[in-house]
Each structure stands twice: as C-alpha cells, then as structure tokens.
Amino acid sequence: MFKLFSKNAAITTKELENDLSEKTILDVRTPGEYRMGHISNAKNVPLDKIATYVGDKETPVYVICQSGMRSKRAVGMLKKKGYTAINVRGGMSQWTGTIKGGK
Template sequence: MELWILIATIVVIAAIGLYRFFKARKIMNTLSEEEFRQGYRKAQLIDVREPKEFDGGHILGARNIPLSQLRTRLQELRKDKPVYLYCQSGARSTRAAMMLHKKGYTDLYMLEGGFKKWSGKIKSKK
C-alpha cells in the first residue's frame, strides 16, 4: 500500500514538472546568446537575480527586478514592449515569465543558459 502512495506521488510530481516545462515553452521564446543580443537593446532587459548577484556582474543595460520582488514591482514593466529575462541559469527566468504571462504580458524572451553562459559585455559594482 505504501509503495503505491509513493509511486503515485512521484507520478504527480513528474506530471506537474512536465506541465510547467511545456507551458513555459509555449508562453516565451528561449533565445541563444546571439538572438538575445540582437533584440534586447530594443526591449526591457530584466535581471531577475537577487541584488548581490546583480552587483557581482550583469549584462550591460539590465535592470534588476529580483523574482522575489517581481509581483510588487510589475508597474515598472510595460506590456507594449518586449521583456527579455535572464537569471543565473534559467530557472528563475522561467518562473518570472510564467508570472508575467498570468498578468497579461505576452512578448516574453529568456536567455538560454542564463547569465553563466553569457560571453558579452558585463558591468559590475566593485
């Protein structure tokens, strides 16, 4: 009996994970670094990492709106302009995109591999 409960729990968790993965792919475009570079200057470039991570280095021109503050700072983002998101590896960007999509944002893009894969210009506070 306990084994069936464990198996059912694992199946439910896997199903939720797959649902989120495919939903995220549907609501935003994941861009290679080259594609990201071509469009982010005409968009709202948002770093969703925490302030200490941002201060340690970020893409030139990015604004820091941490995922933990995004819900309360939505008024800082325009719905009529593309939103380019990135975090350290991609997990927080995906969560941010899902949150923004629920609030009516439709033109969403994410940097594939996140900041750790970025090879372009960066700015940091020393």
C-alpha cells in the first residue's frame, strides 16, 4: 500500500560522490541505460527486477536511476523487504562524477 506521507531517506549525487567507499549502489535503470554509463561500483538491478534483489540487510543500499523517480519507488520496495535503502536524488542526470561504460 502506498503511503502518501512516508518519508524515505535520500542523499544528493554530490554527497554520494564525496564518499563512494564501501557503498552498495544499486542502479535500477534498464540494462541499456546502465550500459550507456554508470557509477563504477554500481550493480544493475532494473526496477522491474528489484523484488528479486538479495543482499546484506545490515548494509545500507544506495539506489540510483536516471532522475530519481524509479529509485524512489525501488527504495520503498526494498524497505518493505527489510533493507535500509537510500534514494540518490537527481539520479544519473545530476551525476558529475566518473562513469564507467557509455560515452
């Protein structure tokens, strides 16, 4: 059930870029979008497959997409599964750090 006033944890792309060490980053864009360029240690788990994600529930996961909308949805789904999930606001469209693949 969608909660209109639920507040999910979020950080900016700049905050993530400033500390990438030891972070679990999930990129919920499509495989094609991911191949066009992604954060080097990000794992591609498309939004339509996020329900199948299995990871360490003790470690926070940072979720990114292109603009922040799909990642926000994914965060809600992951939280229901017991993960500490943090949305990366602005997504890859705001990312100014190094990318792997693509261009």
